[in-house]
Amino acid sequence: xxxxxxxxxxxxxxxxxxxxxxxxxxxxxxxxxxxxxxxxxxxxxxxxxxxxxxxxxxxxxxxxxxxxxxxxxxxxxxxxxxxxxxxxxxxxxxxxxxxxxxxxxxxxxxxxxxxxxxxxxxxxxxxxxxxxxxxxxxxxxxxxxxxxxxxxxxxxxxxxxxxxxxxxxxxxxxxxxxxxxxxxxxxxxxxxxxxxxxxxxxxxxxxxxxxxxxxxxxxxxxxxxxxxxxxxxxxxxxxxxxxxxxxxxxxxxxxxxxxxxxxxxxxxxxxxxxxxxxxxxxxxxxxxxxxxxxxxxxxxxxxxxxxxxxxxxxxxxxxxxxxxxxxxxxxxxxxxx
Amino acid sequence: xxxxxxxxxxxxxxxxxxxxxxxxxxxxxxxxxxxxxxxxxxxxxxxxxxxxxxxxxxxxxxxxxxxxxxxxxxxxxxxxxxxxxxxxxxxxxxxxxxxxxxxxxxxxxxxxxxxxxxxxxxxxxxxxxxxxxxxxxxxxxxxxxxxxxxxxxxxxxxxxxxxxxxxxxxxxxxxxxxxxxxxxxxxxxxxxxxxxxxxxxxxxxxxxxxxxxxxxxxxxxxxxxxxxxxxxxx
Numbered sequence: 001x002x003x004x005x006x007x008x009x010x011x012x013x014x015x016x017x018x019x020x021x022x023x024x025x026x027x028x029x030x031x032x033x034x035x036x037x038x039x040x041x042x043x044x045x046x047x048x049x050x051x052x053x054x055x056x057x058x059x060x061x062x063x064x065x066x067x068x069x070x071x072x073x074x075x076x077x078x079x080x081x082x083x084x085x086x087x088x089x090x091x092x093x094x095x096x097x098x099x100x101x102x103x104x105x106x107x108x109x110x111x112x113x114x115x116x117x118x119x120x121x122x123x124x125x126x127x128x129x130x131x132x133x134x135x136x137x138x139x140x141x142x143x144x145x146x147x148x149x150x151x152x153x154x155x156x157x158x159x160x161x162x163x164x165x166x167x168x169x170x171x172x173x174x175x176x177x178x179x180x181x182x183x184x185x186x187x188x189x190x191x192x193x194x195x196x197x198x199x200x201x202x203x204x205x206x207x208x209x210x211x212x213x214x215x216x217x218x219x220x221x222x223x224x225x226x227x228x229x230x231x232x233x234x235x236x237x238x239x240x241x242x243x244x245x246x247x248x249x250x251x252x253x254x255x256x257x258x259x260x261x262x263x264x265x266x267x268x269x270x271x272x273x274x275x276x277x278x279x280x281x282x283x284x285x286x287x288x289x290x291x292x293x294x295x296x297x298x299x300x301x302x303x304x305x306x307x308x309x310x311x312x313x314x315x316x317x318x319x320x321x322x323x324x325x326x327x328x329x330x331x332x333x334x335x336x337x
Numbered sequence: 338x339x340x341x342x343x344x345x346x347x348x349x350x351x352x353x354x355x356x357x358x359x360x361x362x363x364x365x366x367x368x369x370x371x372x373x374x375x376x377x378x379x380x381x382x383x384x385x386x387x388x389x390x391x392x393x394x395x396x397x398x399x400x401x402x403x404x405x406x407x408x409x410x411x412x413x414x415x416x417x418x419x420x421x422x423x424x425x426x427x428x429x430x431x432x433x434x435x436x437x438x439x440x441x442x443x444x445x446x447x448x449x450x451x452x453x454x455x456x457x458x459x460x461x462x463x464x465x466x467x468x469x470x471x472x473x474x475x476x477x478x479x480x481x482x483x484x485x486x487x488x489x490x491x492x493x494x495x496x497x498x499x500x501x502x503x504x505x506x507x508x509x510x511x512x513x514x515x516x517x518x519x520x521x522x523x524x525x526x527x528x529x530x531x532x533x534x535x536x537x538x539x540x541x542x543x544x545x546x547x548x549x550x551x552x553x554x555x556x557x558x559x560x561x562x563x564x565x566x567x568x569x570x571x
Contacts, residue, residue, distance in 0.1 A: 026503050033450030033477060033504070076452040076476065117455065121415040154411075180531065181410065186455070188410025244502045244532045279502075316407055328408060 003172045004106045004146040005206050008060060009234060014268050014293060017238055017276025018054035018062040019286050021110070023253070025050060025065070035077040037069045040089035047090070051097040055105055057283035058290035061274065062098070062105065063149050066090040067112035070136045072124075084139040091143020108149035108174065109140030111162060118157045126161055133165030141169055150175035151211050151238070154185035156197055167203040174274075176211040176236050179222045183319020190320040191225025198233060209236025212278045214315045215243050216255060216263040220270050220307050221314060225321045227271035227301070237272035239263060241280035253280025257288035262310050264289035269299045270307075347373050352381065360396035364403075366416025368423040375424040385428045386437035389468055393424050394440075397466040401551035404463075411459065414550070418462040425465070440467065441561040444486045445496035446474030448507040453500035456530060456550070460496060463550040464557065469494075480511050487515075487524060493561050496553070497543075499530040509541035516542070525560040529553060 008015055025036050028046050039047055047065050054062040069087045071080040079086070091109055098105040114132055116124035137148055148171050150162040159175055166173035177185050177194055184190050189197075191210070198208045208231075210222040219239035226235050242255025255263075260277060267275045275293065277285055308314065347370065350358060359374035371393075378388045400417045403409040409417075443464055447457050454476050461471045472490050474482055478497075487495060499505040508528050515521040521542075528538050529547040538546030544560060547553035 022501075022503075031450070033452070073452075115453070115455070117411075117415065121412050121419075182407030184407075184410060186411050188412060243534075245536075318407070320407070 003206070004104065005061065005108075005172065005174070008104055008106060009206070009273070012060075013273070015060040015106075015274045016058055016264075016286070016290055016293060017108075017236070017274050018059045019057075019277035019281030019283065020241070020279050021050065021063065021065055021067060023280050024053065024282065035068060035074065035079060036065055037067075037074065037086040037090065038077075038079070040065055040086050040093065044089070044093055047093050048097055051094050053283040054286060055097060055101050057286035059276070059286060060105060061108050061276070062094065063108045063110040063151075064090040064094045064140065064143075064145060065110070066136070066140060067110045067151070069139070070111070070114055070132050072114040072116055072132055073112070083135050084142070087136050087139025088143040091140045091145040093143075095144035106147070107145045108147055109137070109143070109145035109171075111136055111140075111148055111150045113153050113158060118155050126157055129158055129161035130164045130168070133162045134168045137165050137169035137171055141171055145171075147171060147206065148173040150205075152176070152178045154178060154180075154189065155187040156189055156193070159194075159197065160201065163201050163203050163205070173205050174207045174209075174236060175205045176209045176238060178212040179210050179218065179319070180213045182316040183218065183221060183314070183321075188320075191222045192229045192321045195226050195229035195231045198231065205233065207234035207236050207274055209238070209272065209274070211236070211238035212240055215240065215312060216259065217307050217311045217314050218316075218319075220263070220266055220302075220311070221304060221319055223267060223270040223272050224301070224304070225319060228321070234273035235271055236274040236276075237267040237270070238274075238276040238278045239267075240278045241282070241285050244280065255280060255285070257285045259311065260285040261288040261292035265292050265296050265299075266302055266307060266310060268293065269302055271301065348377055352378070352383075356392050359392045360399060363393065363396035363417055363420050363424075364400055366413065366420050368420040371420040372423045372427060375427050379427070379431075384437075385431035385435055388424075389428050389432065389437070393421055393428075394466075394468050397421055397463070401463060401467070401554050405549060405551035405555075411455075414459065415462065418466045421466040440469045441494060441557065442470040442472070442490065442492040443494040443496050443557065444472045444474060444483070444490050444492040445498070446478035446483065446486075447476040447498045447500075448504050448511070449477055449479040450507060451499050451501050451504035452476045453498070453530075456500065457496075457498040459550040460498070460529065460547075460553045463554050464496075467554045467558065469554075469557065480514050483511050484514065484518070487520065492524065493564065494525045494527060494557055496527045496529070498528070499533065502532045505530060505533055505537065506541075508543065512542045525557070525564065527553060527556060527560075 094107040118124045216239045241253045362370040526543045528543045535546045
């Protein structure tokens with residue numbers, strides 16, 4: 001148990017992660033279409049400010065500005081040859097901020113999806129996916145991150161590929177999927193399915209869970225699904241600050257700091273150990289979450305009804321787990337094997 | 338079920354059993370079987386357009402509904418679309434030769450500043466699966482590229498996609514520019530993408546917001562039918 005996250009997990013029974021990276025950078029003037037990772041080189045002070053925002057709001061863990069820093073995504077900006085450099089800088093700036101925090105703060109090297117569809121449905125081979133993630137992992141490692149943080153994944157094979165890349169880089173890792181389609185990932189993965197996948201991985205994450213997705217309620221239903229699957233791994237909950245609304249030509253997330261504070265406490269009651277936000281979650285939200293986690297008592301695991309009463313309704317009636325199951329189609333004569 | 342699979346010989350099925358079997362095979366993404374079914378129906382004298390609509394499009398409609406209802410997910414839909422494409426590759430030249438009616442044509446692209454394309458690709462595939470002709474402009478599409486494509490392709494529908502809250506307002510720029518040029522009402526404008534909603538679609542002046550690829554297909558069909566009806570009435 002030599003890594004920074006395992007040490008914190010041994011001392012504490014909950015940890016707070018960070019909030020939004022994209023939302024914050026856009027507020028600092030990043031123009032849409034520009035790769036946020038370029039700012040690691042061009043606007044280091046703004047990236048330091050992004051990181052400090054989370055640390056000063058009380059995050060125990062924060063993610064580096066490297067979500068789209070893989071060759072597949074950077075190619076869209078003709079920067080596929082800058083993977084090593086941009087990830088190393090993302091990690092090094094984060095290391096600097098974490099080391100100046102005056103308390104243990106974990107630097108998690110963000111690894112987002114490739115954006116490609118994997119074989120046989122799409123063009124990306126498993127081997128190539130491993131290679132893409134491994135290249136990014138080495139850059140983050142060189143920059144000094146404590147672990148890799150794989151996030152917003154939707155395909156099981158892509159999650160496996162990221163795990164294999166972490167092993168090749170000899171780095172501890174955490175991995176979350178985004179459950180945004182009728183309670184499942186875009187590729188149809190259920191919460192129970194991810195819990196099962198984690199059990200079968202040869203190189204296990206330190207923690208796994210859900211990020212982004214639809215709203216706070218859906219995310220907690222997913223966390224309940226992980227818990228119901230009987231997992232022993234720490235669960236991560238990183239939900240969006242509500243749902244984006246279009247107001248006077250600007251986008252605004254409707255989740256208030258008060259709602260996110262309720263979400264954080266409920267996430268812990270649902271069984272999550274690492275709790276943070278995602279899109280729309282500002283330092284103001286994080287402060288409210290931290291205060292709530294520190295001051296409010298733990299409660300019993302909430303029911304689905306209690307979650308909707310406190311945080312609002314779900315986006316779909318079922319999430320594909322449990323006895324009720326969802327809608328199903330009548331059997332046909334010949335089925336895909 | 339393996340033994341049962343072996344028992345099905347498509348060529349031995351009468352039309353009224355073959356067509357539902359083809360729809361099941363389409364649903365299950367069995368490309369070779371779908372292609373074989375198309376060949377059999379053609380050899381039995383079916384018009385290419387009838388094969389397209391009764392066997393393939395109706396099969397993909399079921400796929401679309403189950404995708405909409407959370408029964409099927411992206412991987413299954415991609416496999417079904419791939420099987421559909423197999424059948425279409427046989428039918429396409431024949432449809433052109435026989436002058437069969439068109440379902441409609443769509444120009445689609447992810448808006449400027451946005452490089453996300455999975456959702457947009459899925460809509461394009463489902464639209465093709467439903468028999469529409471699709472011209473895909475790719476990612477990061479600026480207003481000029483949209484306008485040039487509308488001019489040269491003369492589609493029925495313009496589709497715009499955005500996955501970022503920071504890029505979705507660009508859709509309004511495109512629609513406003515179309516209005517300035519006086520061509521807004523010549524096209525059906527459909528918008529989609531994870532952060533959008535109906536309210537946003539209305540606010541920017543789109544004809545409709547489509548929650549997912551299945552809804553996009555249904556909406557496109559409805560609007561194209563309405564357009565044809567009003568053209569006939571006018």
